[in-house]
Amino acid sequence: MKNYDEQIKQYGWKGAEVIFDLSKEYVKAGERLIDLGIGTGLSSKLFHESGLAVWGCDNSEIMLDACRAKGFASGLKQHDIEKFPYPYDSGFFNHAVSIGVLHLLEDISATIAEVARLIKPDGIFAFSIMDREDSENSELILKLNHKIYRHNFKQINDNLKRYDFGIVKSQELNMPINKKGDGIPAMAYVAKKNAG
Numbered sequence: 702m703k704n705y706d707e708q709i710k711q712y713g714w715k716g717a718e719v720i721f722d723l724s725k726e727y728v729k730a731g732e733r734l735i736d737l738g739i740g741t742g743l744s745s746k747l748f749h750e751s752g753l754a755v756w757g758c759d760n761s762e763i764m765l766d767a768c769r770a771k772g773f774a775s776g777l778k779q780h781d782i783e784k785f786p787y788p789y790d791s792g793f794f795n796h797a798v799s800i801g802v803l804h805l806l807e808d809i810s811a812t813i814a815e816v817a818r819l820i821k822p823d824g825i826f827a828f829s830i831m832d833r834e835d836s837e838n839s840e841l842i843l844k845l846n847h848k849i850y851r852h853n854f855k856q857i858n859d860n861l862k863r864y865d866f867g868i869v870k871s872q873e874l875n876m877p878i879n880k881k882g883d884g885i886p887a888m889a890y891v892a893k894k895n896a897g
């Protein structure tokens with residue numbers, strides 16, 4: 702999906718760069734990373750370039766084919782992240798990322814629980830989310846048939862704490878919705894799994 706990579710550039714979405722910058726002090730070469738909704742691989746390419754071994758899943762074979770063609774992933778699987786369990790062994794990964802994906806899920810708690818199963822203690826889960834004011838509804842229709850879900854800090858933090866994660870970094874992001882730079886508020890979070 703060459704068009705996808707070009708569109709991301711034109712829209713100026715910086716999610717992957719911001720999340721890598723926030724995460725880099727917690728990861729090291731040789732560790733394993735799972736990218737949930739890896740798409741064409743933009744979200745984990747920087748981790749790969751830092752020496753991590755990247756696995757990914759996505760529910761689109763077209764996106765996975767584009768990622769496969771880049772040749773950097775250690776393993777790619779078609780999988781819907783709303784279906785549990787994910788097809789990996791417990792504790793197989795050191796870290797997880799999910800960028801530009803979780804706003805498609807109404808309920809993120811089962812995903813956070815599953816990430817807690819997949820990664821080792823002291824690993825990080827770094828992700829982007831669409832943000833909202835406490836007074837705003839979660840559901841937002843961007844255009845016909847394109848519904849997204851926004852999650853405020855309390856929802857994120859409560860779910861992370863429930864599965865023994867603590868937020869170590871966060872940063873505001875702008876999620877562009879057109880080439881003019883109009884966007885909606887988003888957040889990048891890095892959460893560390895407690896050593897237990």
Ligand SMILES: C[S@@+](CC[C@H](N)C(=O)[O-])C[C@H]1O[C@@H](n2cnc3c(N)ncnc32)[C@H](O)[C@@H]1O
Nearest residue numbers: 738739740743744759760761764781782800801
């Ligand atoms: C906006 S793209 C982001 C891709 C990549 N993470 C990046 O940062 O470039 C969203 C990706 O999530 C995938 N996706 C959406 N819903 C999914 C689901 N339920 N399970 C797995 N993948 C999903 C899409 O196929 C797409 O590749």
